[in-house]
Amino acid sequence: MKSSLWQCTWLTAIAAALAWIPSTAAAEDAKPFRVGIVTFLSGAAAGPFGVPARNAAEVVVEALNAGTVVAPYGNTKGIGGAPLEIVFVDEAGGTTKQVTEYRNLVQQKNVDAVIGYISSGDCLAIAPVADELKKLTVFFDCGTPRIFEDASYKYLFRTGATATIDNVAAALYLNEHKKNTRKIAGINQNYAWGQDSWNDFVAAMKVLVPNVQIATSQMPKLLAGQYGAEISALLSADADVVHSSFWGGDLDALILQGAPRGLFKKSTVVLTAGETAVQKLGDQIPDGTIIGARGPFDMFAPDTELNRWFRKVYTDRYNVPPSYPSYKMAQAIFGLKAAYEKAQAGGKAAPSQEQIIVAFEHLTFEGPGGKVTMGLGKGHQAVQGTAYGTVKHVGDKFTLTNVTTYTAERVTPPDGVKSEDWIKGLKAAK
Template sequence: MFFAGMAILSTLMVPATARAEDEAILRLGIVSFLSGPAAGPFGVPAANAAKMMVGALNAGRIPQPYNGIGIAGAQIEIVLVDEAGGVTKQVTEYRNMIQRRGVDAVIGYISSGSCLGIAPVAEEMKVLTVFHTCGTPRIFEEANYRYVFRTASHSATDGIGAARYLVDRFPNLKSYAGINQNYAWGHDSWRDFEGALKVLKPDFEFKTHQLPKLFAGQYNAEISALLVSRPDALHSSLFGGDLEAFIFQATARGLHENTRLILTTGETMMFQLAKRLPDGLIMGARGPYGVFASDTPINKWFRKEFQDNFGLLPTYPAYMMGQAILGLKAAYEAVKTKDALPDTEAVVDAFSFLEYTAIGTTVKMALGEGHQAITGTAYGIFGHNEDTGAPIINNVISYSAECVNPPASTNTVDWIAQGMPGAQCD
């Protein structure tokens, strides 16, 4: 059951049992793409994960250490908002959630543009806001926030991990190119990948970098330029419908036959579109999620529950949403009292520099004065099981958080330019 056709704003109570009239309620704003080209691969899986996780939390059905009812004993009510429509609209929707719908905290935002626009508004309104997916490093490297957190690594992790994978797995490649969306996410992703690649393999020859607009849909001109330049490797942080459209158009023209395609968000395609994808694509999941997640009790529960409810295995947007919800629960419960929900100021203090167990990894709120998470990441090569045809990932290399993230109080661009000193990649 997907959120197809859902209204832009709705309130969902996910009850476990009959509630007493005086039972505490935590009203949680959840923002995700429910319409548009990013909805199917990203927004809907994330929204489905939120509904599933909240239902399980309200019933106390998540494995330890999250088996306590709700959040700090309170039942959770969701106010679900569609992220489609642009930054200005999102700022308006955010204010409406707080002022008209009375949400206590917000978890959301896939687009880097949305996060950059929402962060100062959250700070102004003093509302605890957790970004679950957006990737630009600029949020906490260009400003300091008290009420804003991000429980996923930023895009430097993806770019550095991709560069390391190419050099480690394919040391004989000689040239590279890129195709990335022409906005904050695409620019930041390319900058960090190319910077890391120049450190790791200075003689790698640059061919071309294509920058189509966000949600372009058609990539014939860019594919022609890539075919002419014939790079050995191609980096792409395209996501959602853009990634799917590009891959179908590029593989139809044979781009993958002579060029290694490394797709930092590629894991979102591997189940739903498996029959249409060629073997050999290098895929990441923006961290240790999906097929790259550790086989923990929570992960086993999460995968089974998601597949039972929605008919597909969860991909990384679902993991990132679940990870954010568990982070919020961990922060609230670090300062909970017997009599009432802790206030926002106490929860914010507890969230800063928090380290907690997520679905398939450990999250450390180590950067951005304790507001920006670090995790490890992994890449592997997509293929199909010879006997069953099921999608699989081979040749996986995992990198620790300390290998692919800058140290605290260090600007990402500067750290990469300095040669990534102190990176721990054993």
């Protein structure tokens, strides 16, 4: 009688424990960390930027939730043990639409954080709203330095470097590898990105080559597609160097229309965002063209375990290697994870948003493109080095020679100094 009573008690206790275990496990896993991811899913910027970024978010988040990411992110599943949940939003539709959708993400979808924005206009519009709604927001790609140079924000971070590095590094690279540059020309799209890129490049070149001559600046409209007249103007300008910040279909068009007419032979063409064209048009980019990837990404990425892993999972899934927007998206997700787990300080509990923000400020973390430091804008803006290389086909294979990397300090102004003022004091490589 007695023993059966004991048995009963034990069985009850075990049953209760068994029932309790999954319930605690559920309590730990129950609250996923919801992230709104905003990137171009339609329109001209979707193909070259938006979709590669979305793809990167998908593979990285899936791997994080499965716990299959390599060091230094292999220790915990998801984000600090909580599964990551993604809500995708299309970045198309203009700033008014984007501010509306950002508010919907925060107020209706109740996301814990937002990662996104490729267009600088969208970033400028979202920045004050992030602080108004007090929601942790990470910009992953947009390049305008105005965000943290004209204002400061508490809830906003940007894990990608500003566009300043692209053009300063391009000028430094020319100064190192093409010393006889005397006459420059440009072809840039007539909108903020193209205008800023050209202005930064000219300002940097004027410092490095004081008597540099500007032969012509062609500013066709965005997505014009046909550049016959501009190419003629560039050919007759007879410049040593032609600078272009073209991207997407415009970049493809410039390569396809300019190469047969000898533009790339007559002048050294610098394509600051050239990396996105390599996958599709690598064979057709003439030797001697200088290309950049807006940071240490893709062919400029360091040979780390994380980078090898990222390239493999991405290529296995999508059959193409990741391009720089994919790298920048992965970098933003890893940055958020690093900040979150630093805020946990070894514990298991979910940190508060305030704790994540404190941990994020001045954080140094590793992305597939190497180390990233949140060094500007009071610890909210990433600084990162970049690299340029010269195209050289070996047989049929696309390769880069004279690859030169520039540390963050070489191409980024110190905190509190505006990019345009800083460029004027630039120093040439010794």
